[in-house]
Amino acid sequence: MGATVAVVRFPGTNCEFDVVEAVESLGGQAQIVFHDETSLGGADAVVVAGGFAHGDYLRPGAIARFSPVMAAVTEFAADGGPVVGICNGFQVLTEANLLPGALQKNAGLKFKCQMADLVVASSDSVLTSQAQVGDVLRIPINHFEGNYTCSPETLAELRGDDRIVVRYAENPNGSVDDIAGICNEGRNVVGLMPHPERACNELLGSVDGRVMLGSLLAAAGARV
Amino acid sequence: MPAGDAATPEPVHRSLGLTDDEYELIREIQGREPNHLELAMYSVMWSEHCSYKSSRIHLKRFPTTAEWVLVGPGEGAGVVDVGDGIAAALRIESHNHPSAIEPYQGAATGVGGILRDIFSMGARPIAVMDPLRLGPLDDARSRWIAEGVVSGISGYGTSVGVPNIGGETVFDECYAENPLVNVLALGIMPAERLVLGRAEGVGNLAVLLGSSTGRDGIGGVSVLASAEFSDDGSDADKRPSVQVGDPFEEKRLIEACLELLDRNLAVGVQDLGGAGITCATSETAAKGGAGMDVFVAPIPQREQGMEPFEVMTSESQERMLAIVEPGNLDAVLEIARRWEIRATVIGEVTGSGRLRVLSDRDGEVLADVPAKSLEEDAPLYDRPRAEPADLADRRADSANSLPAPADVAADLRAMLADTSWVYSQYDHQLFLNSVETPGGDAAVLRLKHPTTGADTGRGLALTTDGNHLWCAVDPRAGSALTFVESAMNLAVVGARPVAMVNCMNFGSPEDPEVMWQFSESVDGFTEALDAFGTPCIGGNVSLYNASKGRPIDPTPIIGVLGVVDQLDRRPPGVTLVEGGRLLLVGHGDPELSGSLWAALHGHRGRGTLPAVELEHAKAAVDAVRELVADGLVLGAHDVAQGGVGLALAELAVQSGTGVTAARIADHAELFSEVPGRAVLCVDPEQTVVVLERLEQAGVPVARIGVAGGDRFAVKGLCDVALADLTSAWTDRLPDALGSGTTQG
Secondary structure, three states, X not given: OOOEEEEEEXXXXXXXXHHHHXXXXXXXXXXXXXXXXXXXOOOOEEEEOOEOHHHHOOOOOOOHHHOOXXXXXXXXXXXXXXEEEEOHHHHHHHHOOOOOOEEEOOOOOOOEEEEEEEEEOOOOOOOOOOOOOOOEEEEEEEEOOOEEEOOHHHHHHHHXXXXXXXXXXXXXXXXXXXXXXXXXXXXXXXXXXXXXXXXXXXXXXXXXXXXXXXHHHHHHHOOO | OOOOHHHOOOOHHHXXXXXXXXXXXXXXXXXXXXXXXXXXXXXXXXXXXXXXXXXXXXXXXXXXXXXXXXXXXXXXXXXXXXXXXXXXXXXXXXXXXXXXXXXXXXXXXXXXXXXXXXXXXXXXXXXXXXXXXXXXXXXXXXXXXXXXXXXXXXXXXXXXXXXXXXXXXXXXXXXXXXXXXXXXXXXXXXXXXXXXXXXXXXXXXXXXEEOOEOOOOOOHHHHHOOOOOOOOOHHHHHHHHOXXXXXXXXXXXXXXXXXXXXXXXXXXXXXXXXXXXXXXXXXXXHHOOOEEEEEOOOOOEOOOOOOHHHHHHOOOOOEEEXXXXXXXXXXXXXXXXXXXXOEEEEEEEEOOOEEEEEOOOOOOEEEEEEHHHHHOOOOOOOOOOOOOOOHHHHHHOOHHHOOOOOOHHHHHHHHOOXXXXXXXXXXXXXXXXXXXXXXXXXXXXXXXXXXXXXXXXXXXXXXXXXXXXXHHHOHHHHHHHHHHHHHHHHHOOOOEEXXXXXXXXXXXXXXXXXXXXXXXXXXXXXXXXXXXXXXXXXXXXXXXXXXXXXXXXXXXXXXXXXXXXXXXXXXXXXXXXXXXXXXXEOOOOOOOOOXXXXXXXXXXXXXXXXXXXXXXXXXXXXXXXXXXXXOOOOEEEEEOOOHXXXXXXXXXXXXXXXXXXXXXXXXXXXXXXXXOEEEEEEOHHHHHHHHHHHHHOOOOEEEEEEEOOOEEEEOOXXXXXXXXXXXXXXXXXXXXXXXXXXXX
């Protein structure tokens, strides 16, 4: 039995089936967990997928943090379980206080869907353990509110603790310190704006997402 | 107000947009004076927008059948069998008039409306495309419309979770006050699960799903979409007729409706678009051969004091009507609860053949009309048609008499425009299908089974095309050439056409010249469809596109769906490879009339279009498709607007690879726009094979140059640094519209 990844689906989530497809293409198993559930069904890892949870009303992630499933995700994370938030999932994790900082509107105030080059800044996380620091990964971005911001103290802490996981080679959205993704102190919770699940198939133009989701599956496998 | 009118206020039917003759017809059908509610219902259903009363007589001429057509025109969307047990639903629509008044919401609700047409057939929407026609970039109001339209499509489309995989963006003077915002949507479903909007089974319940009903959009079809804009600035008053969209509501509605259909809990599903509850209930009842009672009181209303006619004709967005057997009602309500959408029983199927509106169940009867009469008895007009009086003179004036350009490179720069400013604001990757994304000649999607997700190893391709400059010269030939262009767009990505839908954007049908354009256009498409064996499976007609008394150029826009029989590698794309040989495939004709080059030099709507033999064009299209499918092509681009010159320039700027070309005699050969041609970039070692194959197919081909270097040179015509063209291409839209800034 391979590792099982729970993919969280809120009303308004739209990348959940893409994550399932990518995970399965890498030999993992995936199950969708609806937001009103209180259990993750024994999964070995969690992906909070992209989209517009609860319509992004009020603020992206602001309502999603109150969905019943988030209590289970928080508990799983506290237990050291691997949790990855992609795009809207990253926004949800910051609102749920599983990751520091916030995502504000892109500099330029436009939605952006394009390929981005990411530079791996730390290989010490559940999403980058199989990459090398300095690797450049081609992964698409697709967001309006991807401009990462945090207090100077938090930024110093993220830098000092090697918790900036990936940076943009060319900053597309105004994120502080070119941040594309960060992790928590335990290194088991990662949030990033780019979409690794969109870069796992040659026909789609890049397979660089495999090293990320492969890392996640390895971390999940360690818990089986 | 002129004297004398004060004593005789305008009759109600006229203020609703009905003519005196139409009013008489309604009286005849009813056998009595219709009341206000009944008149309101007829006025929306018999509007040009809903009834196609001026165009139906012509639309009948389209070829609509083929072995693989499951549903032709007349339903929510056309449906074709694309193999492996999968059916594809395709539809195109316009939201032109709302977008002129309120660009963001007009464009946003256009996306929402067409998605409901797709999932009402039982299909999951997997892609949309947006062909846009906007006013000139140097006009501030046109820029405001452009920004609003793109933001609206982006805001709604990305949030509702359907990728936008392409379209076109054209800026032209003739759309300054009347932009065209067309939207096309594609969905897929298991072939066995085709759902039609039918109200069958007496006693079945009509369940309204989704949003509450408000005062927004009342008269949208009759007041807004079926009249021209005035020139006194009073159109701002029409803003309440524009609906407001909520993409999150739509997203939940999609998921709930698809779950309902997955579990076989609905007899039929119908979207509430133009004409709202009146349209949905009368159409489902009429098509099912039944009748329906509708109860006003239980319909969730956004505000107090709404009149029944407002409830019945409101175009509030994000609503669907499901016909449900009473035994399944609880299961339907449970799905609605899970997806947090409203679900309310608002009516019941009867055997009476009549659509009755009651104040409440067992309440007072407020309206009572034959269900079929709202749709089937709508007047059918054969409006007068007249070719332009000066047609002979116009046709005698060819653009080839214009002086040769002093600076060919300057003309090329003026034609180049990178539209990524538009499409980078749309999610074009969701669902992991997008193999060829916007910026190419046609989008290519992986075809996965809608239920199992299994990859079929095949693909769907989609293109939208329209050319108002061609159609202004000759609507008939221009329309035929538009289809040929689409077919070649599909061929260069390795796809064969299987179905067309069209959106007929024209001026006022009351103008005989416009009706002549319309009729000619239908005939032109019909000729091309017959030659290629492709059926028309649906369409939309948008009339009254004009302002200040001048109709827009005739602008039929088509969407063509293709199938890629084997999708095991990415198509070559609009690119060049260093050292590749450049081949120009297909029959040319150095006629410049109708070309973008001629328009740049002030010559438009005159002369005759280049001659195209449809059989020859088809042979070229087929040959190119096979070369691409067999992997013999490194880069490919169809030849259309801007001619061979612009095709070469776009190949060069998109790949960052220079061009050295020759054997193009003059500017007429460089800029003439005969479609059904393509420029191919071929490996030198495979050039002979490719030439032989084209010769065997009887398709003309010319070796016109080599790719490579950092210059763009066409012998005897131009020689410039590629960087000059590249900056013109990349900077045009951001410079005009503002790309915003990024920190750091």
